[in-house]
Amino acid sequence: MRARIYKSDKRFFECKVDETGDIVKAMARGNLLKKGETLVVGDYVFLEEIPETKEIMITSLEKRSSEIFRIIVRESRKKVTASNCDLLIILTSVSRPQFKRGLVDRFLVRACQWGIRPIVVFNKMDEFDESFDISFEEKRLNRLGAKCFEISAINSDYSARYLENGVNELRNEIQDRTSIFLGQSGVGKSKTINMLSDGKFELRTNTIAKVGKGSHTTTWSEIVELDGFCTIDSPGIRSFSLDDIDPDDLLSYFPDLEEVASDCKFSNCDHTEGTKGCAFWSEYSPDTTEGEFLHSRLDSFHRIYDEISQLPFWQKKF
Ligand SMILES: Nc1nc2c(ncn2[C@@H]2O[C@H](COP(=O)(O)OP(=O)(O)OP(=O)(O)O)[C@@H](O)[C@H]2O)c(=O)[nH]1
Ligand SMILES: [Mg+2]
Ligand SMILES: [Zn+2]
Known part of the structure; x- marks a missing residue:
């Protein structure tokens, strides 16, 4: 039967069964996940009851539509919560x-x-x-x-x-x-x-x-x-820190800016104000609403970029 994990304990997962709405406690089958992976709250899973013991086991995991995670920088892996x-x-x-x-x-x-x-x-x-x-x-x-x-x-x-x-x-x-x-x-x-x-x-x-x-x-x-x-x-x-994000990846999380950046003549441009020929400043005047929107986004980008570039990656908490 299909169910969704509502809460996880060290060993047990509280799952809500789709069909009945019941909350049941289940354990994960040993070889369900690859090393380092975990089942998390929100996961859709399939449950089976072991006839002899009446224990309920999680036997498979459905593909996730989204994941909330952080990067553990030292180990270059995702920690999904x-x-x-x-x-x-x-x-x-x-x-x-x-x-x-x-x-x-x-x-x-x-x-x-x-x-x-x-x-x-x-x-x-x-x-x-x-x-x-x-x-x-x-x-x-x-x-x-x-x-x-x-x-x-x-x-x-x-x-x-x-x-x-x-x-x-x-x-x-x-x-x-x-x-x-x-x-x-x-x-x-x-x-x-x-x-x-x-x-x-x-x-x-x-x-x-x-x-x-x-x-x-x-x-x-x-x-x-x-x-x-x-x-x-x-x-x-809850943590607002973006410390775990690689500064080189940051632009890809600002799709609106990434699009303009692809028009920038310079391959190594940091798009700072006043850079002659930079797409952000030559094509979008700060006097237009369009330009104002874009430059406000660029400002946010630069602030975050500066912040997450400060720590060398081996010193990062995550
Ligand atoms: N005037 C007014 N006060 C509000 C409104 N919404 C929340 N408050 C007050 O703002 C204060 C904080 O509200 P919470 O709901 O506790 O805020 P929170 O975001 O859950 O805060 P944390 O749990 O600390 O993260 C409380 O004193 C609320 O009564 C609102 O729409 N108008
Ligand atoms: Mg609160
Ligand atoms: Zn530029």
């Missing part, structure tokens, strides 16, 4: 903590690397005081293929101000899908998940309003099934 995630929900706050475009671009790198479709949710719209140009950000993100939503997690009746997409549209988007919520501490991830699940699952929220002092409560990976949708909660997902 979860799989088959449909949607990466980048949650931002429009009041406190401040909206940070650079952080959104960081999460977009992961979405691209992991092969998961990103959407961006602007939360705390009830407190928005036009402190930044939200329409610009939304257009910029739409161009990158990320749908945007405006919500207030403390008011489920709040209707979007600058967009068509509010809470109801977000509900439709996540329906029957598996999502992960990413965003810095205090943006309202727990509050939003509580609202979207109509209180069916009361996740612990950070009651201390002090931003940056969030309490990260989950220490293991699991799928949490809520009101018609699932989320994956995993400590491994």
Whole structure:
């Protein structure tokens, strides 16, 4: 029978059986995986009961549609923490903590690397005081293929101000899908998940309003099934560091920039401002919206590039 891994222990996997919806504990057959590989939360597997012992064994693993992973640089291998995630929900706050475009671009790198479709949710719209140009950000993100939503997690009746997409549209988007919520501490991830699940699952929220002092409560990976949708909660997902990415690969996770870079006359160009003949600066004027979008992306790229180039690879944590 087909099932999905919802939680993993050292030896046992809690699996939800497709047909019955039952949660069963199963063990993996010894030769199921190659050395160094593991079964992870989100995996679709096949189960068989051993007649003599009534033990349930995982006998095969279905091909994954997406993987959440980091690179263990020293060993040049992937460490997968979860799989088959449909949607990466980048949650931002429009009041406190401040909206940070650079952080959104960081999460977009992961979405691209992991092969998961990103959407961006602007939360705390009830407190928005036009402190930044939200329409610009939304257009910029739409161009990158990320749908945007405006919500207030403390008011489920709040209707979007600058967009068509509010809470109801977000509900439709996540329906029957598996999502992960990413965003810095205090943006309202727990509050939003509580609202979207109509209180069916009361996740612990950070009651201390002090931003940056969030309490990260989950220490293991699991799928949490809520009101018609699932989320994956995993400590491994939360780090914003892109330290494990090879600087030479970074451009491939900015497909919009990669396209322009392929037009650049110079093979070794670092596309910095003022480089004569560089496609980014000769073909796209900073005075046009088009140029503004592109240069803002290039800025994010350069910041991340500089950061991940600093450490020689043998010193990298991952
Ligand atoms: N005004 C307003 N406050 C909100 C909104 N959403 C969340 N908050 C408040 O913001 C604070 C942080 O919310 P959380 O849901 O705990 O944030 P989190 O992203 O889960 O934070 P961590 O668990 O630390 O990562 C809480 O005091 C919430 O009540 C909103 O839409 N509007
Ligand atoms: Mg939280
Ligand atoms: Zn260039």
